[in-house]
Amino acid sequence: MYIGFSETETFLRNCEDAIIITHQSPDGDCIGAAFGLKDILAELGIRSRVVCSDVFPSRYDFMTNVGAGEEFEPKTVIAVDIADVKLMGRYTEIYGDKVQLCIDHHESNKDYAEKTLLREKATAACEIIYDLGKYMGINITKHCAMCLYTGIATDSGCFRYDCTTPRAHEIAAEMKRSYDINFARINRYMFEVKSLGRMKLEAKVSELMEEHLGGKLAVVAVTQDMMKELGIGPDELEGFAPLTIQLENTEVGILMREREPNVFKCSFRSADEVNVSTICQTIGGGGHAKAAGCTVEGELDEVKKMLIETVRKALS
Amino acid sequence: MYIGFSETETFLRNCEDAIIITHQSPDGDCIGAAFGLKDILAELGIRSRVVCSDVFPSRYDFMTNVGAGEEFEPKTVIAVDIADVKLMGRYTEIYGDKVQLCIDHHESNKDYAEKTLLREKATAACEIIYDLGKYMGINITKHCAMCLYTGIATDSGCFRYDCTTPRAHEIAAEMKRSYDINFARINRYMFEVKSLGRMKLEAKVSELMEEHLGGKLAVVAVTQDMMKELGIGPDELEGFAPLTIQLENTEVGILMREREPNVFKCSFRSADEVNVSTICQTIGGGGHAKAAGCTVEGELDEVKKMLIETVRKALS
Numbered sequence: 194m195y196i197g198f199s200e201t202e203t204f205l206r207n208c209e210d211a212i213i214i215t216h217q218s219p220d221g222d223c224i225g226a227a228f229g230l231k232d233i234l235a236e237l238g239i240r241s242r243v244v245c246s247d248v249f250p251s252r253y254d255f256m257t258n259v260g261a262g263e264e265f266e267p268k269t270v271i272a273v274d275i276a277d278v279k280l281m282g283r284y285t286e287i288y289g290d291k292v293q294l295c296i297d298h299h300e301s302n303k304d305y306a307e308k309t310l311l312r313e314k315a316t317a318a319c320e321i322i323y324d325l326g327k328y329m330g331i332n333i334t335k336h337c338a339m340c341l342y343t344g345i346a347t348d349s350g351c352f353r354y355d356c357t358t359p360r361a362h363e364i365a366a367e368m369k370r371s372y373d374i375n376f377a378r379i380n381r382y383m384f385e386v387k388s389l390g391r392m393k394l395e396a397k398v399s400e401l402m403e404e405h406l407g408g409k410l411a412v413v414a415v416t417q418d419m420m421k422e423l424g425i426g427p428d429e430l431e432g433f434a435p436l437t438i439q440l441e442n443t444e445v446g447i448l449m450r451e452r453e454p455n456v457f458k459c460s461f462r463s464a465d466e467v468n469v470s471t472i473c474q475t476i477g478g479g480g481h482a483k484a485a486g487c488t489v490e491g492e493l494d495e496v497k498k499m500l501i502e503t504v505r506k507a508l509s
Numbered sequence: 510m511y512i513g514f515s516e517t518e519t520f521l522r523n524c525e526d527a528i529i530i531t532h533q534s535p536d537g538d539c540i541g542a543a544f545g546l547k548d549i550l551a552e553l554g555i556r557s558r559v560v561c562s563d564v565f566p567s568r569y570d571f572m573t574n575v576g577a578g579e580e581f582e583p584k585t586v587i588a589v590d591i592a593d594v595k596l597m598g599r600y601t602e603i604y605g606d607k608v609q610l611c612i613d614h615h616e617s618n619k620d621y622a623e624k625t626l627l628r629e630k631a632t633a634a635c636e637i638i639y640d641l642g643k644y645m646g647i648n649i650t651k652h653c654a655m656c657l658y659t660g661i662a663t664d665s666g667c668f669r670y671d672c673t674t675p676r677a678h679e680i681a682a683e684m685k686r687s688y689d690i691n692f693a694r695i696n697r698y699m700f701e702v703k704s705l706g707r708m709k710l711e712a713k714v715s716e717l718m719e720e721h722l723g724g725k726l727a728v729v730a731v732t733q734d735m736m737k738e739l740g741i742g743p744d745e746l747e748g749f750a751p752l753t754i755q756l757e758n759t760e761v762g763i764l765m766r767e768r769e770p771n772v773f774k775c776s777f778r779s780a781d782e783v784n785v786s787t788i789c790q791t792i793g794g795g796g797h798a799k800a801a802g803c804t805v806e807g808e809l810d811e812v813k814k815m816l817i818e819t820v821r822k823a824l825s
Binding site: 252350351352353354355357358359360361362363365366367369370375376377378380381382384385386387388389392393395396397399400402404408438439440441443464465 | 568666667668669670671673674675676678679681682683685686692693694696697698700701702703704705708709711712713715716718720724754755756757759780781
């Protein structure tokens with residue numbers, strides 16, 4: 194059942210011993226939302242504990258170092274930024290059918306909770322939680338503000354992407370007027386820094402970048418031999434597809450990874466207007482308009498030629 | 510003489526045939542400010558022309574493609590985003606002592622104009638011009654808004670840096686509520702895209718990255734031999750110093766370029782708190798807290814060792 198701020202307030206003010214679940218492969222938004230909500234509950238005198246199927250990456254320490262909360266038998270189960278119970282990892286079995294409140298901003302939300310506060314237009318779950326805290330008249334602490342800013346910043350690519358709402362900017366403005374927070378440091382850790390290993394791997398991938406179709410298509414193909422030489426497996430190239438749309442004239446980017454001999458996993462990215470899901474569907478794949486994929490068998494050169502031809506047709 | 514919005518309004522409403530000067534090596538802020546002001550003057554029925562000592566880079570076409578303005582004998586000389594007349598390039602001689610109005614946000618502004626509207630706290634000259642336009646009750650057209658957004662976004666690193674004011678976020682929010690602008694596309698062109706050549710050069714530079722002092726110092730040294738091999742000169746490495754502070758634990762980054770045999774131009778960057786200007790001053794250089802430099806003579810290994818030792822002392 195979908196509910197609004199008023200009913201959510203009633204629920205939160207009357208809950209006890211809450212467990213707050215974040216999704217697996219946690220990101221800035223679900224961690225920020227969980228720890229931000231924990232701070233809000235603390236202001237109400239309600240104890241809570243944040244749980245996640247995976248370990249929180251260390252770059253989020255400034256949010257998580259307050260501790261996830263003491264052990265207790267939960268009487269309230271809350272999920273934040275989780276569109277589908279399957280995304281709870283090992284908590285799916287324990288709490289999947291027991292979620293009383295879900296706070297989320299995904300259009301694809303499966304309405305699995307007893308009550309769901311859904312704002313599909315919100316940049317981030319953190320945007321909803323900030324507005325909810327203000328609606329409830331709760332004191333947003335500095336730590337809470339840091340958490341909620343981080344979620345808004347990470348889900349919007351630091352205010353770069355389409356999904357950035359006017360409200361996201363307004364909240365950032367309000368926070369900058371009200372708190373002595375080193376926002377630039379948060380942004381540096383969220384958007385700029387990488388490990389030396391990651392930097393060198395990006396360099397190797399960049400060196401493999403090819404332009405086709407007059408620059409409209411960028412392709413990086415990484416064969417098993419190349420991975421052996423780099424000392425990596427195909428999973429270590431996860432997250433590299435966006436590199437393919439960094440070239441100035443590129444409309445479509447493809448990262449090809451040879452997962453088994455002559456079996457290529459191809460990740461497509463669209464820089465702006467081209468729908469790569471439609472392209473991938475013509476060759477047995479699918480996905481979203483701006484990020485899609487398919488798996489193709491064949492020799493590297495054949496597969497690449499076929500992909501280039503497919504994109505050429507789609508662009509014309 | 511420093512003036513406020515009221516006097517600036519009087520000046521603009523009464524000016525005629527204005528030339529608007531941008532600084533050499535033009536960036537998003539001076540181009541956005543000049544073309545944004547041109548749009549505001551047009552709303553007042555005043556013709557103007559934008560001039561720059563250098564050619565506007567093509568990635569700013571969406572601002573400049575309206576044309577710089579017809580030829581006429583200027584009766585009014587306005588400078589935007591220019592702290593010092595020296596930065597006008599070939600226009601310094603022609604207009605350097607004739608600037609009637611300067612609109613700027615640099616603390617270092619030399620007060621060279623008859624009247625200067627200076628807002629040192631503003632993120633960008635474009636932030637001042639937006640607020641001025643609103644103050645004057647002028648209709649900000651879509652093109653004008655695109656220009657002013659671009660200046661605010663580029664000078665703030667898309668709202669990432671310290672210099673991002675609450676007002677910058679508020680203006681972005683107002684624009685997102687009022688205009689049908691593809692902000693994400695502007696941000697992509699300003700912050701994400703690069704040429705294939707630039708991408709491959711960054712890859713080469715990344716491969717030369719070294720960590721020292723337990724990761725607190727990152728050094729890239731590019732010798733003349735390496736440049737020969739890459740087919741580039743030292744100037745083509747302009748703008749690469751920020752790469753050195755992308756490593757996760759780095760506090761100081763140094764890009765060393767061998768400009769002449771055994772003469773190294775060293776560009777220092779601070780990731781956060783270390784003042785690199787102070788460090789560079791101890792070895793004959795200087796600059797700003799977060800970006801400074803010096804020139805050191807000697808063999809590569811000697812110079813590098815000396816720099817590492819200097820940074821070690823400064824950090825301890």
